[in-house]
Amino acid sequence: MGCLSATRSKAIHKIDIPALDWPMARFPRYKYPLEDYVHENQQEDAKCLEETEDLIHKYNAAGKPVAAILVEPIQAEGGDNHASPEFFQGLQQIGKRTGAALLIDEVQTGGGPTGKMWCHEHFDLPEAPDIVTFSKKMLTGGYYFKEEFKPPQGYRIYNTWMGDPSKVIMLEEVIRVIQRDRLLENVNESGDILMKGLTTLQNQYPQHINSTRGRGTFIAFDGTNAAKRDSIVNKLKLQGIHSGGCGDKSVRLRPALIFQPHHANIFLNKLETVLSNL
Amino acid sequence: MGCLSATRSKAIHKIDIPALDWPMARFPRYKYPLEDYVHENQQEDAKCLEETEDLIHKYNAAGKPVAAILVEPIQAEGGDNHASPEFFQGLQQIGKRTGAALLIDEVQTGGGPTGKMWCHEHFDLPEAPDIVTFSKKMLTGGYYFKEEFKPPQGYRIYNTWMGDPSKVIMLEEVIRVIQRDRLLENVNESGDILMKGLTTLQNQYPQHINSTRGRGTFIAFDGTNAAKRDSIVNKLKLQGIHSGGCGDKSVRLRPALIFQPHHANIFLNKLETVLSNL
Structure with missing residues (x-):
């Protein structure tokens, strides 16, 4: 239900599923070629960041505190929309100012297709994102996160296989081949x-x-x-x-x-x- | 969120997670040895079935229609509580009378440990349950269901691997060995x-x-x-x-x-x- 409340890509996925009132902020839509529209695209970044922070303040004030900012490093299903490193640095700052965690969704981008293991490595973020989700090339659905996001109680997050070890064994081989074959x-x-x-x-x-x-x-x-x-x-x-x-x-x-x-x-x-x- | 609204086994799993208003009906608690308490246990069956049907009517009347009855064939985390074939037959009839699907959760019981491939095969149900969930011995989390529960629209239920084929290949071997080694x-x-x-x-x-x-x-x-x-x-x-x-x-x-x-x-x-x- 949380996943389907977050996705915006295809209406068919969301039919008949109750959704949570989670606000969506606009992701920049750049004009191309980038070198011809530097100023316009900087303005687009600033506008989207401002809208994002406004939305968070609005929801926080309405008693629906925003726990996290979810963003793809390249908005994939939405049309392969890119944003600048400065945009993502701005999002991280907004998260810090408002107390919302920054979750970067690397399901499509993670594991190498952008030329780095994680697309957000392109963004020169002053510190790591709080949570990163992955899947596809990483073989299994998973996430990694800063230590402070680990629940202090044992068994708080629990499942039979504790992380799908058979997939992790296969993933080790995938990563070995990525390195071996450069x-x-x-x-x-x-x-x-x-x-x-x-x-x-x-x-x-x-x-x-x-x-x-x-x-x-x-x-x-x-x-x-x-x-x-x-x-x-x-x-x-x-x-x-x-x-x-x-x-x-x-x-x-x-x-x-x-x-x-x-x-x-x-x-x-x-x-x-x-x-x-x- | 749906899973955590359904589980009742450990409070620690549910902390800070918003839950849906899904009613819980009592599962029979038998006295043992069974042969000494035939009448008492039949009464317990009847009482639990009556409570279940009353709860469904109450929720339906309150504008919160009950879509499905979720039940384990042996209530495992709850204390390995068993119920008679007649109890499960009664649940199936209640489902039919009230329009609620019967979902049997074979996560712990499926794949052979009860001496049949599916525990609900012990219950002589007049027809198959509507939905059966499985995991653990079946290697991956999954479910099977009657044709009428298949959404008519394409892409309604969709994910990258469409059913985790690498696990299905391993499962085929598991099933082959179950049969080969009897x-x-x-x-x-x-x-x-x-x-x-x-x-x-x-x-x-x-x-x-x-x-x-x-x-x-x-x-x-x-x-x-x-x-x-x-x-x-x-x-x-x-x-x-x-x-x-x-x-x-x-x-x-x-x-x-x-x-x-x-x-x-x-x-x-x-x-x-x-x-x-x-």
């Missing part, structure tokens, strides 16, 4: 090629795509509208490329950590084929 | 030896233990009081036997499916050593 370096190399190639393609086909953004291989771009986006996703499939839609008109790329530079070039060639025939 | 037969043989031996011991040491009850190797007995129970559990540990307390004064046995007749005899000898030295 997969984070691979992600950064492949991601650079994707970002450069997509930037070239969006300049070449501005009537079809724009707003390329990403970290590592965790990359998205927008179609000029929803129909264009759907058409690109479908035609990529016919080329043997599986991509995903997210948000209103975005295409997101979620390759595995073993996606290498030559795979990136295959993708870019196929995408160019699709765009040149739209 | 482990349910083994459970029944070992359970018979335990039940007979414990019945003999409770007749021999009525000042220490009583109320032996169980199905398969899913067996419990009571100490004459909480201190006696704790003493038995502790002294068994010194004999190399791990048992568990549950309820106010019960000792529960939860051996693995590979617990064989000779293990049962080892246990009974050690328990006799403990009882004769209390």
